[in-house]
Amino acid sequence: MNRLALRRAATQSLALGAVLAAGLATASDYRNFSIGAGFTPDPQTGTGTTGGARDASQAFGGQCSGSVDTTPDHVITVTSAVNLKLYTTSTTDSTLVMRGPSGTFCDDDSRGELDAEINAVLRPGRYEVYVGHLGQTGQYTLTLTENVGGTGPGPGGDGSIEAYRDFTLGAGFTPDPQRSRGETGGSRDARSFGKACVGTIDTSPDHRLTVTSALNLKIFVESTTDSTLVVVGPNRTWCDDDSHGDLDAEISGMFSPGQYQIFVGTNGNQNGNYTITLTEQ
Known part of the structure; x- marks a missing residue:
């Protein structure tokens, strides 16, 4: 079954499941996002099917893992610098790749339960998101939420400091x-x-x-x-x-x-x- 057929077959069941799971935002298959600091609603979600024919390590570097599609599953347009948490909830061992003006970010299991999570301060621009997998194809929900107050421990995690200022x-x-x-x-x-x-x-x-x-x-x-x-x-x-x-x-x-x-x-x-x-x- 090709990717388009998979997407069509998954649409009805995924959309309902994602709404129930997320509760605060409406999910849709392979949707794109436009966000900036203080974006609403928060969180925002999208859904889809993991994986594809492309090796993430060859396409994006050895720090990336899993198989991904040849085109992005989602595109995030960042309108102002934002401290973003991006994570998957899936039925398989999911992976994440995000590529844009702030660099290339990859993850496998940081979310726990074999799901992926990326935390990053993103400058304005266009970001491509690929949701991959290790092993079997599965269904996923992708969640975007703002990290209020920083990226966590370590330098650069103080949300009171303006990002990318002149x-x-x-x-x-x-x-x-x-x-x-x-x-x-x-x-x-x-x-x-x-x-x-x-x-x-x-x-x-x-x-x-x-x-x-x-x-x-x-x-x-x-x-x-x-x-x-x-x-x-x-x-x-x-x-x-x-x-x-x-x-x-x-x-x-x-x-x-x-x-x-x-x-x-x-x-x-x-x-x-x-x-x-x-x-x-």
Whole structure:
């Protein structure tokens, strides 16, 4: 039976079961979502059939597992930075892949009972979601809910800190320090900015810094992974891997007035949450 036939056959039973299970939102097969910070209703759900003909590890990297479809089961359009929990409830050993501007996220059993869960701070953009399986095909309900108050333990989990914010700073700026948070990594090789740069970064900057007067600035990252930093300015590019200790990155120096782009990367296969701090020296 092909995928379309499976979808049609599953629609009636899945829709009713998902509504009863979720209780707070109406589920529908292979639906797409448009969400942002404070989205309503919360949670939102969709349903479908797991798996497909594609090996997730070959398509998305060795950290991913299971078989997935060749096209996404759901598309999430994020309209403003949101701290999202995404999880499956299924009749099989389900897996999850989510790919978009904040990176590629994969999971197998974090939800328990062989179900998958992803927690991530997502910047605005388009995200593709694939619901796979290990073993037999099964039916699933996919749930989206906002993580209010952070992603959990570890750096970057403080929901009171604005995600992916931009900064305008000059000598004697207040408050000092200033912070933001986000998700490390991306699909771009940091060496595109020079051989001294390491790790993978996003194709667009995580933060933009406007310096209004000459400033002796320290920028450092505290993260749940091996973080890297790239700062691109009008006259030079700074790169760092472990100068802050505990596999975190730090850049210090005199910043002349101008516009700067800040990329927070990861040196390895695993993305993580981070908090970035800017303080005057």
